[in-house]
Structure formats: C-alpha cells, structure tokens
Amino acid sequence: MAELFGEKANEHEITVVRQSERITTGDAGTYLIEALIAGSASRPLASYIVVPGRTFLDHDVPDHVGQEFLYVLQGRVEVAVADQLITLSVGDCATYDAALQHRLRRLGSAVAKVLVVLGKN
Numbered sequence: 237m238a239e240l241f242g243e244k245a246n247e248h249e250i251t252v253v254r255q256s257e258r259i260t261t262g263d264a265g266t267y268l269i270e271a272l273i274a275g276s277a278s279r280p281l282a283s284y285i286v287v288p289g290r291t292f293l294d295h296d297v298p299d300h301v302g303q304e305f306l307y308v309l310q311g312r313v314e315v316a317v318a319d320q321l322i323t324l325s326v327g328d329c330a331t332y333d334a335a336l337q338h339r340l341r342r343l344g345s346a347v348a349k350v351l352v353v354l355g356k357n
Contacts (some may be wrong), residue, residue: 241243251279264347267293275329277352287347288313292339302356304334311348315340 252272259263263270268287275282306315315322318336323343332338334354342348 305353307351309349312343
C-alpha cells in the first residue's frame with residue numbers, strides 16, 4: 237500500500253533490536269527482565285520478556301503511568317493489581333492502568349515467561 241501512495245519511512249521511525257543486542261537485568265531465580273524494545277522518551281511503546289520468581293517482590297515495585305499489557309508465553313502466573321489477584325495461564329492476557337500498584341509472580345515450580353508491553357498515555 238505504501239508504494240501506491242508514495243509513503244516512505246525514515247530510518248529514525250523504525251527501531252530494530254537484534255537478539256544479541258538485548259539487555260537483560262535481574263536473576264532467573266527471583267525476577268529476570270529482558271528488554272525487547274526498551275522504553276524511551278521518543279517511543280510510545282516498550283516491550284519486555286519477564287521471568288518472574290515464585291514470590292512477589294517487596295522492592296522494585298513498578299511505578300509508571302500508561303497502560304500495561306501482559307501476555308503469558310509459558311507457565312502460570314499471578315498478577316496483583318491494586319487489591320485484585322488474577323491468575324493467568326499460557327495464552328491468557330490482561331491489561332490495566334500501569335499507575336495502579338502491580339506485581340507479578342509465577343505459580344508452581346515451572347518457569348513462566350510473560351510478554352509485557354507498556355504504552356504511554
């Protein structure tokens with residue numbers, strides 16, 4: 237379609253992050269975050285793969301605005317959003333206002349992986 241209308245994309249309008257360039261932080265046993273596309277002031281979306289531990293973290297609780305979207309890639313997780321506890325399994329998804337206090341943990345001994353997408357308002 238772009239060819240029909242003469243639309244062109246500038247290099248700065250496209251972001252590509254190769255697997256070898258991804259930044260990972262944390263620890264696979266407690267909470268691991270792999271940045272697929274890290275957030276920035278110029279980008280309205282950020283995406284991460286999160287491998288939560290068995291317990292909710294009492295520190296490093298997310299504090300940001302916008303919308304947060306979760307999609308479970310592997311395992312089972314429990315997300316606490318304000319006073320609600322929600323169980324999600326492979327293929328399930330949820331979204332909520334990211335300004336609400338929220339935490340994530342895996343259920344059971346199997347590894348869980350969650351795609352987390354953050355969108356700015």
